Amino acid sequence: MGxxxxxxxxxxxxVGETVTVAGWVHRRRDHGGLVFIDLRDRTGLVQVVVSPDAQGAFETADAVRPEWVVSATGVVAARPDGMANPDLLTGTVEVRATALSVxxxxETPPVSPADGANVDERLRLRHRYLDLRRPEVLQNFVLRDRVVFAVRRWMHAHEFLDVETPTLGRSTPEGAxxxxxxxxxxxxxxxxxxxxPQVWKQLLMVGGVDRYYQIVKVFRDEALRADRQPEFTQIDVETSFLSQNQILELMEDMVRSVFQEALGVQLxxxxxxxxxEALAQYGTDKPDLRAGPPLVDLTAVGQEVEALALPDETRWVGIVAEAAPxxxxxxxTLVDRARDLGAPGxxxxxxxxxxxxxxxxxAFADGGAARLADAAGVRPDGLLLVMAGxxxxxxxxxxxMRLEVAAQLGREAPGFHFLWVTDFPLxxxxxxxxxxxSAHHPFTMPHPDDRELIATDPGRARSxxxxxxxxxxxxxxxxxxIYDSELQAQVFSVLGLTPAETTSKFGYLLDxxxxxxPPHGGIAFGLDRLVMLMAGADSLRDVIAFPKTHTGSDPVxxxxxxxxxxxxxxxxxxxxxxxAPPRP
RNA sequence: GGAGGCGUGGUGUAGCUGGCCUAACACACAUGCCUGUCACGCAUGAGAUCACGGGUUCGAAUCCCGUCGCCUCCGCCA
Known part of the structure; x- marks a missing residue:
């Protein structure tokens, strides 16, 4: 080998050196008297030339087939004039083989690493080892490695301790x-x-660990999606004695440094x-800032100009876009789509x-449409979509609809548009x-200004x-x-958990x-999603080596x-x- | 739990308003030829119970019902 x-x-x-390269036969071009082999390994391709002068090697070259594992020893030579291949990183040179070993x-592979991605995904997953041989597939895992390494480097530099927590734990109420x-x-x-590892990491804080992180598998038995797998990896973090603002700044810095290190991108x-604000401006708690301008509130004008006798509390919301496309x-079609979403119109x-x-x-009194367009700041050749309800x-x-419009325009701004969304309801x-x-989970600290509301109007209490x-x-x-037993008990009671239940389910935490x-708080990042977005992939399956299918089965x-x-x-x-019939 | 899409040689597709299908094309594969190719080229050849089960029909890849698998979305996912 060697x-x-x-x-x-x-x-x-x-050029001039004798090298031994090893890998898989990507393609073989047999010219009878001269055989070219594209040899592939993790790093890419190089052309190996075998001529009849190389006794032994030539016969071997005649026999090899795609995806055979071979090594070739020979001198690196510049290619003859005009024979360079600009599509290949190594396209100006070739290895003139003196020895070739199988x-x-x-066997003929069911999915060919040489033939690109245009193959049924299930087949690719079933033979993932073949899929991984394709550099563009492996590339995502190279990125994933860099991300993980960058995270660990940052964590270590900021005095976070990687502490492992049990995988065999206890079922808890609430949640997935x-x-x-x-x-x-x-x-x-x-x-x-x-x-x-929610409760474990809180216990680590009680134990004085102070700054904890873990890159850890977690499991949720829920329906799957392109961005959801039954087992996935979190960057799990917990800290003591920090304000919310300090935690946000710390985590933002961590992600920034990871992007810098793994992608060379300055965020x-x-x-x-x-x-x-997110709901009012984007109609969702996870706004896509790339998808055009925020929603426009047109309630004042809408209520004035509408001729539909809608209820007084009706709100009017607009989406501004270019009309031309x-x-x-x-x-x-957009109107139909709105109906599909359950919107009245x-x-x-x-x-x-x-x-x-x-x-x-x-629907509008005279000039109402123009007044709405004015209010929304619609320019000439502009389009305004208006919804009421x-x-x-x-x-x-x-x-x-804002996302729908952006998708139809196909003009999502490139790049990485981060934001924090804060003050979720409790x-x-x-x-x-x-x-x-619980909107988040039962241990979430209420907003300091909303303590009273927990008892009086839980739905309005922020966290x-x-x-x-x-x-x-x-x-x-x-x-x-929450680190106060009394407050925790109050939250449990709103959730309808009796003291007996909380003792039995969470007694260890309350103890x-x-x-x-200590006062503490933390966060968990979806590592797979992070890498997916950094890689520009559409599915978590592209950044997980052996993912599960939509129905939770493992094709391997x-x-x-x-x-x-x-x-x-x-x-x-x-x-x-x-x-059997479902249980009673 | 619900909606939609897909399933045809090893792979990707065409055929799918029923008979012209004894299922076509491309790639891959096999054999032979070829000393500068790089998606090499040329010639010849092998390879498919059309996802599975049932039904309609003189006749089903094609129409109907069901099942399974895969994908996307809604519900769900603290």
């Missing part, structure tokens, strides 16, 4: 569905895989919006040389369960919780935590809080798989027949 050079790094500076053979692991030693009892300071038909107002055009008909719903719909009303639930949003994707979520818990090993009867017996469990 490789002395990576294929992709055999450059003109090595280390292993390959847990993955459960049955205990053999204690039949009938289960562990839960962590949805986050500007991140804007901050409160949750209420939208045909009449596309505008109709969508008016478009188009400003032309000779006034305005609109689909609003008699109750606060909240109309913003949500308009926010979705509670959300669950229609399903008919009770208050000291914050999110990092990047290009419309929720990238991180965190909060200051710890009896022994001097074929998990989940039935357990055999002996395993069930050991656990004292009996699986329900899959065709």
């Amino acid at each position: 490789r002395t050079a990576y294929c992709g790094r055999v450059g003109p500076e090595r 280390w292993s053979r390959s 569905r847990d993955f459960l692991v049955p205990s053999r030693l204690q039949p009938g009892h289960v562990y839960a895989l962590p949805q986050s 500007p300071a991140w804007p901050r919006l409160t949750h209420a 939208f045909s009449r038909k596309q505008l109709d 969508l008016f478009w107002i188009r400003r032309t040389a000779d006034g305005v055009r609109t689909n609003a008909g008699r 109750p606060t909240g719903a109309v913003h949500r719909h308009a926010g979705a 509670f959300e009303w669950s229609e399903d369960e008919h009770r208050w639930t 000291q919780a914050y999110d990092v949003v990047l290009n419309g994707v929720e990238l991180a979520s965190g909060s200051l935590r 710890a809080f009896r022994f001097g818990p 090993m074929g998990s989940p798989a039935p357990a055999d009867p002996g395993q069930w017996a050991e656990l004292r469990l009996t699986p329900w027949a899959t065709d």
Whole structure:
């Protein structure tokens, strides 16, 4: 064996040297009397030339096939005049082989590393080892490594301790569905895989760790999406004795330094919006700042000019865009799309040389459409989309339409647009369960100004919780935590947890809080999402080496798989027949 | 839990308003020829129970029903 050079790094500076390169046969071009082999490894391609003078090697070159593993020894030579390949990093040189060894053979691969990505993704995932041989696939993992390394370097420099927490834990109420692991030693009892190391890291703060981080797998048994996997990796962080503002600044600095180090990108300071501002301006708690200007509040004018006899509290919201790219038909499509979202309707107002055009008909009193366009600052050849409805719903719909418009324009600004969203509500009303639930999690510190509201008007109480949003994707979520047992008990009671339940479910945390818990707070970043966005990928699957499919199965090993009867017996469990009726 | 899309040699697709399909094309593969190619070229050849099950029909890749798998979205995801 004895490789002395990576294929992709055999450059003109090595001309004259004898090297041994090793890797996979990418392509073979056999000219009868002369054989060219493109040899590929992690770093790229280099052309190996085998001529009939090289006895032994020539016969071998005749036999090799794509994806065989070979090594070639030879002199690095400049290519003859006019024979350079500008598409190849190593295109000005070639390795003139004197020896060629076959280390292993390959059957014809089901997905060809040489033939690009245009293959069914499931097949690529099933044979991920073949997919990974493609440099553009591996590249994402090179980036991921750089990101992780940059995070660790920053953390270490800022005195954060990497402390591991258990993977086998306890199921907790609230939040996502847990993955459960049955205990053999204690039949009938289960562990839960962590949805986050939340409670552990709070206990570490009580333990005086002061600054903790961990790059750690977490698990949530919920429906999957392009940006959601059942197991994923968090950059989990917790600190003591810092204000919310200090935490935000620290974390922003961390991400900035990671972008600088891993991508060479200098990020500007991140804007901050409160949750209420985000909803009002973008109709979502994860605004995509690339998708055009914010929503415009047109309530004052809208209420004045509307001729529909809408309720007094109706809010009016506008989206401003260029008109030119939208045909009449596309505008109709937008109206349909708004209905699909559940919005009552969508008016478009188009400003032309000779006034305005609109689909609003008699919805507005005379000149109403023009007045709305004025109020929204629509320029000539501009377009205004107007929606009306109750606060909240109309913003949500308009926010979705804003993204729809941006998608149709196809002009999302490039780059990384971060922001902080702060002051999330403490509670959300669950229609399903008919009770208050935590907007973030049950340990979230209420906003200091809203303590009274917890008892009197929980829905209006804000929390000291914050999110990092990047290009419309929720990238991180965190909060200051409650460290006072009484306050914690009050929050539990709003959530409808009885003292007996809290003792049984969270007693260990409440116990710890009896022994001097420091003020603390933290955050968790979705590492996979971060890398996905940095890589410009569309799916988490592109940045996870062996991802699960949409239905949670692993195409490589074929998990989940039935357990055999002996395993069930050991656990004292009996699986329900899959065709059995749902449990009562 | 719901909506939509897709499933045809190893791969990507065409065919899918039923018979002309004994399923076409490209790539890959095999054999042979070729000393400057780089998606090499040329010639010849092999390779598919059209995802699975059922139905309609004289006749189904094509129409209908169901199942499975994959993808996207809504619900869900503290």
